[in-house]
Amino acid sequence: MSTSTEPLPVAVIGSGPVGLATAAQLATRGMDFVVLEAGDEVAASIREWAHVRLFSPWRYDTDPAARTLLEATGWTAPDPEKLPTGGDLIDGYLAPLAAHPAIAPKVRLGVAVTAIARQGFDKVRTAGRDSAPFLIRLSNGTELLVSAVIDASGTWRTANPLGGNGIPAHGETDAIAAGRVHNGMPDVLGGLRDQFAGQRVAVVGAGHSATGTLLALAELADTEPDTVLHWVLRAPNPSRAYGGGDADALPARGAIGTRIKALVDAGKVQVHNGFLVQEVTEQGLVSADGRKLDAQVIVNSTGARPDYAAATELRLDLDPILGSTRALAPLIDPNQHSCGTVPPHGVDELTHPETGFYVVGAKSYGRAPTFLLATGYEQARSVVAALAGDWEAARDVQLELPETGVCSSNLAAEADAADSDCCGPAPAANPGPEAKRGLTTGISGGLLSLPLVDVSASQSGGSCCS
Ligand SMILES: Cc1cc2nc3c(=O)[nH]c(=O)nc-3n(C[C@H](O)[C@H](O)[C@H](O)COP(=O)(O)OP(=O)(O)OC[C@H]3O[C@@H](n4cnc5c(N)ncnc54)[C@H](O)[C@@H]3O)c2cc1C
Helix, strand or coil: CCHHHCCCCEEEECCCHHHHHHHHHHHHCCCCEEEECCCCCCCHHHHCCCCCECCCCHHHCCCHHHHHHHHCCCCCCCCCCCCCEHHHHHHHHHHHHHCCCCCHHHEECCCCEEEEEECCECCCCCCCHHHCCEEEEECCCCEEEECEEEECCCCCCCECCCCCCCCCCECHHHHHHCCCEEECCCCCCCCCHHHHCCCEEEEECCCHHHHHHHHHHHHHHHHCCCCEEEEECCCCCCHHHHCCHHHCCCHHHHHHHHHHHHHHHCCCEEEECCCCEEEECCCEEEECCCCEEECCEEEECCCECCCCHHHCCCCCCECCCCCCECCCHHHHCCCCCCHHHCCCCCHHHHCCCCCCEEECHHHHHCCCCCCCHHHHHHHHHHHHHHHCCCHHHHHCCCCCCCCCCCCCCCHHHHHCHHHCCCCCCCCCCCCCHHHCCCCCCCCCCCCCCCCCCCCCCCCCCCCCCC
C-alpha cells in the first residue's frame, strides 16, 4: 500500500459477522475504517433467516478479536456448545459488537455500495494505479475515498435463479415482483405462515435449505391440511438429497434425509425429478420438457452466487467456475471438500491483481456452499494483518476446523459424540425440535457430484465428513 493512501480509512462492505469481525480486527490494530451496510440494521441478511438454527455451535461462531473487545465491556460469551439461531447470533453477539464504542461510530447503515473504482483510473490504466485511492459510490449518490476495500457483502442478496440453465426462467422476474417467490429458508412456521398455509407450494432445490423448508412445511401441513407440497429437483432422483440415512457420516444430514424420505414415501411431498424450470407462470412452474406443476407459492432454495457488478472497474482474478479467487478455488471445491475439510487460507489466497481489494466471508467462496464463519474470521484476521504490513501474522494462518462438530446440528447426537472418533456422533433417527430447522447450508450443494459418504462410523477409516 502506497503511503499516499495511508491517511484514508479502510472500507469494509457489509456488517454481517465477517464484516464486523473485520472491523474488530481493524479496531484492534488501531487502523481507521468505515463499515458500509446496505440494510437499516447491522447483519441485515441474517435477520432474514433469524429463525434458522445454525449447525455450528457458538464456539465456532464468534471471532477472537471481537470477543476480546466485547469481554472488556462485560459481555459474557454464550455457552460454547449451544447452537444459536440466526436471531441468537445477532442478539447475543453481533448487535453488541456493532454497538462497541470502537466500532459503532464507524458503521454507516442504509448505504449500499453501488460502484468501486480507483480514483482517476479506469480498469485499463496501469501507471500509478496501486497508489491511487479507491473511490466508492453509495446508493445515496455520495462517494468516498478509501485506502483499501474489504468486501464482506455475502451472497444472500443474489440467489441463483429458478431457471434450470442457471439463467432466470421465463416469467421468473414477474413472479418475484408479485411476491410469489421466496428465497432460501422462509419462515413458513412464523412470520410468513399465512403466505404458505393452505397453499400449493413448490420448493426448488436439493440442498439443506430445500429439505429444511420441506420439513417445516410438512409441519405446517399437519395443522393446515390443504397445504400441498411439491419438491422440484434437477437431479434424476432425490437419493443424493436423502444422504446416507442412518449410515450417513453426518448424523443430522442423515436424519433430515431419513425424515424427508419418509414424507415422500407417505405421499406428503410430491417429488418432480429431472425438472429443469423453464417458465414460471401464474399457475406454477413449467419444465424444459413441458411438464406443468400447479403451485401458487415457490421457494427458491437453489443457493446463491456472488455479485461483482459494483466491481467491474477493478482487476479481479476470479475462478471461472466458482467465482472465488482462482487461488482459493481448489481449496474450497465442493466436489472435494465439505465445510470442515477446507484447508487454512488467508491473504495470499484472497489476493486479486487489484492491490488493496479483498473479498472475505461467504462471498469469498463464490458459489461454493461450504463457507463457515470460523474460516471467514481467519480470512479477516489475515487480510487486516497484511494491510497493516504485518506479513508474518498475515501468513501465519491458524484455522482449526475439526472435521466433526462444525458440520452437525443435532445437540442430542453431539452429546453421544464421545463414542465416535471420526465423522461425529452416531446418527439420530428422530432429531428433536431443536434440530428441526437447522443444517441449512454448507455441506452439500449444486456442485457436489461425489456420492454422499455412506460408511458408518465403525467402518470409517481415513475419510471423515467429506
Ligand atoms: C441459513 C443459513 C445458515 C447458516 N448456518 C451456518 C452455520 O451454522 N455455521 C457457519 O459457520 N456458517 C453458516 N452459514 C454460512 C455463513 O456463515 C453465513 O452465510 C454468514 O452470514 C456469512 O457471513 P458474511 O458476513 O460473509 O455475510 P452476510 O451475513 O451475508 O452479511 C453480508 C452483509 O453485507 C450487506 N451488504 C450486501 N450487499 C451490500 C452492498 N452492496 N453494500 C453494503 N452492504 C451490503 C448485507 O446487508 C449484510 O448485512 C449459514 C448461512 C445461511 C444462509
